[in-house]
Amino acid sequence: MIRSVPRSLIRAFALGCLLLFATSARTPAPKEQHLLYVASPGTRNYVEYGGVGLLVFDIDDGYRFVRRIPTWPTAEGQKVENVKGIAASARTGRVYVTSLTRVIANLLFGVGASDPLTFIAISLLLIFVSLIACYLPARRAARLNPTVALAEN
Secondary structure, eight states: OOOOOOHHHHHHHHHHHHHHHHHHSOOOOOOOOOEEEEEESTTSOOTTTTOSEEEEEETTTTSEEEEEEEOOOOOTTSOOOOEEEEEEETTTTEEEEEEHHHHHHHHSTTOOTTOHHHHHHHHHHHHHHHHHHHHHHHHHHHTSOHHHHHHHO
């Protein structure tokens, strides 16, 4: 035997389901923002035009300037370090910045960030290796007779 259910109970149940569905609906995701991070002063030593840091621009708003993120402080009377490498992590929300002198200081044990003896020694080593790399193929090519080399081709 089927009993009839009062309409007020059906309406209350439907209203409860509707409220439950409406409150459990996801909130809209926040608007996605597209930002451009630019190293300043960049690849050249133009530190008088902006200083060391990262400039942030909003791409969606016509590349509008958002803010400047200073990378590291410089002591008074000390030469400003030039930004050479930038890496950003979306997972951690961090920006990693480095300069050539900091990379050298971290890679070489017991060497300062601006050790002149190390820079001179490495420069001389690179010059010597490049001269050897040019001299050996040139010496081999000079031993060939040009007429024989052209006749073989």
